[in-house]
Amino acid sequence: MAAWPLAAQAQVDLTTLDRDMSGPRSQVLVLGTVHLNAMPAGFNPTALDGLLDKLAAYKPGIITIETESGEECDLAARHPAKYGANYCAPTEAARAATGLDVPAALAAVDQTLKTWPAQATPAQRRRLAALLLASNDVASAYVQWLQLPESERHAGDSLDAALVSVLDKTASRNNENYQIAARLAARLGLQRVYPVDNHTGDHIDVPDIKAFVTSIERAWAAGGAAQKERATHEQALMQGGDLLPLYRYINQPEGLRIAADANVRAALQAKSAEGYPQIWVAGWEIRNLRMVANIRETFRERPGARVLSIVGATHKPWFDGWLGQLQGVDIVDAATALK
Template sequence: MRWSVLGAIGLAGTGAPASAQWDPRAHRDFAGPASEVLVLGTPHLSSMPNAFRPEYLAPLLDRLAAWKPQVITIEALSGPQCDHLRRFAALHANAADDYCPDVAAEQKALGLDMAGATLAIEQTLNAWPADPSAGQRRRLAALFLAGGDPASAYVQWLRLAPAERRSGDGLNASMVARLEKTGERKNENVQIAATLAARLGLERVYPTDDHTADDTAGDDEAAGKAVSAAWDNPATRRRQADTKALDARLAEPDGMLALYRYYNDPKTAQLAFDSDFGAALRDPSPMHYGRGYVGWWETRNLRMVANIRAVMQRRPGARVLTIVGASHKGYYEAYLGLLHDVKVADTSALLQKR
């Protein structure tokens, strides 16, 4: 059984550093405006009830658009990391099978491998004109598909006029069908990130997930039983009841915003920690399976935040929206808050009732 996280919201330990320790947060003297990051914790829309409709997201999209992010990152694996996970599948519990799209057909159609597609994307965007033609957008969409980034391909698709959403310029009929199917997915990377990016005139989103910490430890039956036992606690049952009540309100005018207020509330983060990671840390098994699980989780979050940092360094002072499964939110904000020139925005304030 591989590790799974039950959609929890984690919160890193926030004990103040010892006075003798050097603290990066004490060194915030830098030129220019801070890089501001808004972390939107989200339920994975694929797990939402059948009553969910993409149009319910409109009030949330309006709030996010008003914040005017200049960069959007998502919880998805980059094409290069998927290439790595496939090459070293035995070391990473075949994670690529679970998290990476199959892009062999797209790469064959364009005559590019992952490295070639990735390089072509960078070269294309580096020379991107202020007013690209429809053909240039179709070509870039095809490159994004071949490079394992369907969300960014869909951004280009949405930026085309409806009459121009067709094959041509490297985009074949199969790719067009894939893009059309992508638009129908219950997935926050599409329905929130890509939709918002196109609305704001952005050219792409940035995949920043990481599964290089995945290994065969999560396949251990004893480990799975130990962690599952840790999750069986009152905090978990309360979270499940809260989620059920919020899901029942989705069709109400304020239903979706109420759900996002809950998932981005620091009190919910503490409840989730108590139900999941905090409970796992206290797992009494002789092999300390729970601590192994939490170690994997922390490693993944550190690497995800490092990927976000790598994107941010391209545009110091930019506003960055990072959309991630709510279980990551507390860890993201804690780790991002350590960076010298980064300000973590208050998501709860953005989502509050008006």
């Protein structure tokens, strides 16, 4: 079949539609992160204090994190044949404490936040923390927990001993959703963070999953020499008592380009009779598109919002590229924000 003439493939230019828009533009800072569960033994969260200072200076009003929302978890739970029985962590303990399943808890959280007072009482924070746990949003529950005086961090107001234990243990978990996002949100007086991850589109259905994984790993190994060199330097920076230099390094455009080449270009160029590496790329794109849409939803009703999206560094080029195409949205340079 002959290719269509180039003129027939001309695209409508959408980049100038918002040039003369009325009202404020939204600002989005995408922070590429390492996954803190891979930090070396002895990691102390105070090593993030310098980074938190820089992010606090940006003054985001919305913070998004790389984990699944309660709504997505509920969807997956209703389709176990497609997504498996353990797509998300269970919420039975929070359901027992509150009497609410995930959909009811999500509705209760929304209603509570619509009437949230300027000065919340400890009882209100404990109740909201319990509702958030029932909605499968541990990070936001931890935001509430951190804003309680230590003397008020106890059971009560639907928050029973089992849920208190969950929140106490969260404090020592090496996870950027808690040690960066939740700590920052509490410091800024925000009431929650926003889970935006999505794995419904990269839940790959192939006849031989072992061969699929092997083909992807082979493609990455073939294209990852420069990436391995950078990973070695990242490991050295992880040993420091101040992780701000690490975050400056992993958010550099050149490093992000190398990672994109190693992950996606290498997969696209890999030869596979089944097309497995290319199938992986399709899933990667779907996941990022749905995450970007979820981020956009967090500030749909808030024109001019300042948004911080914290995500694994390999996602950052896709987030910057696609979020930057949205109308009325400007991407904030991470290097400048972390300077």
